[in-house]
Amino acid sequence: MNKWIVLIVLGCLISCKEEKKTSVKEQNMITEAIEKIILVGEKIAKKTTREAEVIQVRENRRNRLLHLDDEAFVAIRELSDGFAYDIKYATPDNFLKKAVYSCGECYIRGVVAKALIAANMDFNKQGYRIKFYDCYRPLSVQKKMWKIFPNPGYVANPKGGSVHNRGAAVDISLEYMSGKPVDMGSSYDHFGKESRHSYTGFSDRILKNRKILRQGMEKHGFETIRSEWWHYNYPPKHRFKVADFQWSCN
Ligand SMILES: [Zn+2]
Structure with missing residues (x-):
């Protein structure tokens, strides 16, 4: 009789133990499944938040553009992320051989910014984007440049102030959407003389590249100067005042 009781108790213990084992295994599976669901949920939430942020940024930019004053200075980066930047005067890689800007930024008058965004959209359709070398240039920097290189063919005399000082000129090139520079x-x-628009000693490809830039800019109201393929004024009918503020680098 005792033997039977021991066997029953043992049997019960084994089966209970097995039941417990299965239960733990199942619990682990459930926990794993829940963790996966949470993870997917978090990913969706993050994606949704990101999408919402992108939509919000676009909406803010659209509103800013709609209400942008023609004369107001604006950092074009705040209106569009479709441009490339290689602001040479923020580096020693320029004819002054030293950085004269604390950081590279492209400030420009509102009306010029709008025209640049429109021109860039056209370039994008052709597989290019505008790359900025210089935009608004403070008058004090113009004075430094004139001191080093007083040649009115290439540097404007700070006495009258340049179109860059008025926030209505840009120095630009094109790059492919991959980031590769256009020659x-x-x-x-x-x-x-090689920098003049009239210079024809380059390959057809290079001459075509310059033509694409020039035609794209002229279509949106910009004007060239004879000696520099990279310089574009906008628009001569606006006579903005010379400015001398330095932008913040924060
Ligand atoms: Zn220029």
């Missing part, structure tokens, strides 16, 4: 034949701030 314009001569480098930015190359003060020689």
Whole structure:
């Protein structure tokens, strides 16, 4: 009789133990499944938040553009992320051989910013984007440049102030959407005949590249100057005042 009781108790213990084992295993599976669901949920939430943020940024930019004053200075980066930047005067890679800006930024008058965004959208359709070398330039920097290189063919006399000082000129090139530079034949701030629009000593491809840039900018109201393929004024009918503020680098 005792033997039977022991066997029953043992049997019960084994089966209970097995039941417990299965239960733990199942519990682990449930926990794992819940963790997966949470993870997926978090990913969706993050994605949704990101999408909402992107929509919000676009909406803010659209509103800013709609209400942008023609004369107001604006950092074009705040209106569009479709441009590339290589602000040479924030580096020693320029004809002054030293940085004269604390950081690279492209400030420009509101009306010019709108025209640049429109021109850039056209370039995008052709597989390019605008790359900025220089935009608004403080008058004090113009004075430094004139001291080093007083040649009115390439540097404007600070007495009258340049179109850059008025926030209505940009120095630009094009790059492919991959970030690869478009060959314009001569480098930015190359003060020689090769930088003139009239120079024809380059390959057809280079001449075509310059033509794409020029036509794209002229279509949106910009004007060239004879000696520099990279320089565009906008628009001569606006006579903005010379400015001398330095932008914040925070
Ligand atoms: Zn220029």
